Amino acid sequence: MIARWLTQRCRDVDVPRAVRVRPGLARLLEEQYPRSPLTDAWAGRTRADTWTWHHGNGRGVVWRDRDRDVLWLLCFADEHDGGYDLGHALVGVDPARDRLYPKLDPTYTAVGGPTAAWEEFVDEDALEWLRFIHGAAEFFDDRQGDLSVGETLEWRAAGVIRLALEDDLMKLTIGTRLVYADEATDRDRYLKPGEIEDAFLQLVGDLDDDFWEAHVPPYAHGYVNYLFVPPRPDAGAWLDARIAEIVAAKPRRGSDPSRV
Amino acid sequence: MARTTKSIRFAEEHQELLKLLAAFEGLSEGELVERALESFVHGRMLAYRKTLGLSRDDVDVRIEDAGELVARLRDAMVRAIAEGAHAPTEDEIRAGLRERAAARREQAVAEAAVPA
Numbered sequence: 297m298i299a300r301w302l303t304q305r306c307r308d309v310d311v312p313r314a315v316r317v318r319p320g321l322a323r324l325l326e327e328q329y330p331r332s333p334l335t336d337a338w339a340g341r342t343r344a345d346t347w348t349w350h351h352g353n354g355r356g357v358v359w360r361d362r363d364r365d366v367l368w369l370l371c372f373a374d375e376h377d378g379g380y381d382l383g384h385a386l387v388g389v390d391p392a393r394d395r396l397y398p399k400l401d402p403t404y405t406a407v408g409g410p411t412a413a414w415e416e417f418v419d420e421d422a423l424e425w426l427r428f429i430h431g432a433a434e435f436f437d438d439r440q441g442d443l444s445v446g447e448t449l450e451w452r453a454a455g456v457i458r459l460a461l462e463d464d465l466m467k468l469t470i471g472t473r474l475v476y477a478d479e480a481t482d483r484d485r486y487l488k489p490g491e492i493e494d495a496f497l498q499l500v501g502d503l504d505d506d507f508w509e510a511h512v513p514p515y516a517h518g519y520v521n522y523l524f525v526p527p528r529p530d531a532g533a534w535l536d537a538r539i540a541e542i543v544a545a546k547p548r549r550g551s552d553p554s555r556v
Numbered sequence: 557m558a559r560t561t562k563s564i565r566f567a568e569e570h571q572e573l574l575k576l577l578a579a580f581e582g583l584s585e586g587e588l589v590e591r592a593l594e595s596f597v598h599g600r601m602l603a604y605r606k607t608l609g610l611s612r613d614d615v616d617v618r619i620e621d622a623g624e625l626v627a628r629l630r631d632a633m634v635r636a637i638a639e640g641a642h643a644p645t646e647d648e649i650r651a652g653l654r655e656r657a658a659a660r661r662e663q664a665v666a667e668a669a670v671p672a
Binding site: 462464465486488489490491492493494505506507508509510511512513517518520521523524525 | 596650
């Protein structure tokens with residue numbers, strides 16, 4: 297099971313360096329997945345809903361288990377109890393203090409941290425971009441039933457997405473800046489126009505060109521409004537399709553940070 | 557870059573602001589207007605794209621390179637204006653979408669009414 301979730305770079309670069317961690321992982325597998333033969337291959341794959349974080353010699357993976365509707369956090373470190381300490385330190389009860397990502401750790405080094413500069417690790421940049429879209433897609437899918445005329449639903453993570461119902465039309469507002477605030481060094485960038493349009497089209501499921509228009513109100517250049525005839529998107533189906541594309545190394549245009 | 561003189565009329569308080577801002581930024585008034593125009597174009601580009609017949613690649617420019625958009629915009633805008641087009645207002649966008657959605661519904665009804 298773990299083999300399905302480790303990101304490729306973690307598997308190739310990080311796991312071999314953590315020479316004492318494999319027995320612990322095997323034990324965890326035994327407890328979490330009794331039917332495992334403990335011979336699962338360490339084959340890394342990329343998914344939109346996984347993330348790898350780094351803490352000194354420790355590594356971890358977080359992923360959303362949709363079947364059980366829980367968020368798994370796998371911690372491992374090459375020292376006794378290090379993984380537990382790291383896990384407790386990273387996950388705060390108060391969401392504002394949650395340090396899962398992209399908070400830096402005291403032993404952060406530029407060559408191994410998840411807050412590396414854009415384009416340094418293209419695979420992670422691509423995942424981050426997909427997480428942005430995926431988070432918004434889930435929000436859009438989960439909450440559109442709560443929409444009523446005159447009210448705005450807002451999803452706020454690294455970026456901002458607002459959704460509003462205006463009579464027979466809907467309005468999706470996309471903030472043009474992604475920001476990852478960090479105690480040590482902020483990491484941010486402006487989305488390019490193509491990325492913004494790509495985010496909109498992926499969220500709404502590639503609408504017919506006739507049924508959407510972009511609008512930027514005067515004095516609101518940090519946001520782009522999309523007015524559209526509402527579709528019925530399915531975030532789950534979208535994610536499956538997107539994952540298939542990623543695994544096949546076919547990121548869509550706008551999902552390829554190397555172009556940024 | 558060649559610069560020429562352009563006389564334009566605009567509100568006095570904004571003329572004063574232009575002088576103050578240019579002094580504050582250490583730029584000439586012309587440089588300040590050039591940068592403001594590029595920023596304005598970049599911010600509004602997605603709203604212009606369809607009307608100007610530009611592709612997503614044409615407008616997919618980082619804000620740091622907003623000046624690149626100006627050259628692409630010029631020809632497209634000359635064509636669009638010659639054809640009577642203008643940047644649509646939000647109300648015009650809404651009306652257009654509703655009109656097209658209604659046409660699509662009518663077409664679907666008409667197609668359903670045709671015997672197989």
